[in-house]
Amino acid sequence: METHDPLKEGEKGAWVSIVAYILLAAFKIGMGYTTGSEALTADGINNSTDIIVSLAVLMGLRISRKPPDRDHPYGHRRAETIASLVASFIMAAAGIQVVLQACRGFFVTDRQAPDLLAAWIALGCAAVMWGVYLYNSRLAKRLNSQSLTAAAYDNRSDALVSVGAAVGIIGSRFGYPILDAAAALAVGLVICKTAWDVFIDAAHALTDGFDDKKLKVFQQTVRQTPGVERIKDIRARVHGSSVLLDVVVEVSAELSVGESHEISDEIEKRMLEEHQIGNVHVHIEPYVE
Numbered sequence: 001m002e003t004h005d006p007l008k009e010g011e012k013g014a015w016v017s018i019v020a021y022i023l024l025a026a027f028k029i030g031m032g033y034t035t036g037s038e039a040l041t042a043d044g045i046n047n048s049t050d051i052i053v054s055l056a057v058l059m060g061l062r063i064s065r066k067p068p069d070r071d072h073p074y075g076h077r078r079a080e081t082i083a084s085l086v087a088s089f090i091m092a093a094a095g096i097q098v099v100l101q102a103c104r105g106f107f108v109t110d111r112q113a114p115d116l117l118a119a120w121i122a123l124g125c126a127a128v129m130w131g132v133y134l135y136n137s138r139l140a141k142r143l144n145s146q147s148l149t150a151a152a153y154d155n156r157s158d159a160l161v162s163v164g165a166a167v168g169i170i171g172s173r174f175g176y177p178i179l180d181a182a183a184a185l186a187v188g189l190v191i192c193k194t195a196w197d198v199f200i201d202a203a204h205a206l207t208d209g210f211d212d213k214k215l216k217v218f219q220q221t222v223r224q225t226p227g228v229e230r231i232k233d234i235r236a237r238v239h240g241s242s243v244l245l246d247v248v249v250e251v252s253a254e255l256s257v258g259e260s261h262e263i264s265d266e267i268e269k270r271m272l273e274e275h276q277i278g279n280v281h282v283h284i285e286p287y288v289e
Contacts (some may be wrong), residue, residue: 014058037114039165039183053087078238080147088199094190105181119169126162176225205238227263229287253286
């Protein structure tokens with residue numbers, strides 16, 4: 001019987017993003033030049049960089065599926081996080097390019113308002129991108145995939161960027177042509193902000209940073225396990241889409257080795273059932289007043 005592989009299933013979300021971005025980027029850039037809209041063109045450039053981001057996510061998911069080997073005894077799941085880090089640099093470069101192009105647009109004297117068709121195109125593409133976001137966010141939540149969650153957030157920001165581009169285009173049609181360049185500038189800034197957020201999350205995970213609030217929730221689960229007298233130490237780190245948990249607990253010194261082992265098994269069982277954490281290392285020590 002074929003086993004369920006969440007990483008392989010997560011590749012579906014990456015492929016959905018790639019196909020959507022290829023079609024939308026080509027359509028937006030082409031129509032942006034046709035309608036004379038800087039905002040729509042910038043939005044298309046944004047989607048073109050998202051193709052590379054989605055490819056990086058796909059590569060990270062595929063490498064993460066490789067089993068542990070001699071050089072990687074913990075497996076290759078951090079490839080997801082490395083892919084996100086690389087993607088953040090690509091996004092930042094594209095964002096800076098859009099910002100510079102938009103800034104040059106402010107100094108154009110014979111500015112013409114873009115065709116209103118560009119606004120309708122932007123709104124239609126926003127609806128498509130929002131559908132991709134809903135699909136990937138639900139898939140990421142079900143699979144507990146870090147990289148797919150980041151991809152879903154990128155899908156959502158792209159949908160909102162398209163809405164902002166449409167607003168700028170419509171505003172330019174009402175006698176304020178400079179709003180089209182302003183919308184393009186906003187698009188570039190959103191790209192840079194998204195790149196920064198992705199970079200911070202990836203860097204935090206790669207340096208073994210972990211959310212203190214989540215750790216306290218894990219600590220409460222361990223503390224409520226029957227037989228645990230005290231938690232001496234608890235640590236967690238992100239390993240791709242999974243969490244590695246190390247905990248040192250104190251139990252009664254009168255317990256046998258078998259009874260202490262049963263407490264360790266119960267901790268592992270609770271962490272898996274309540275928090276979907278299958279990598280738990282429990283160290284038992286005797287409780288001392």
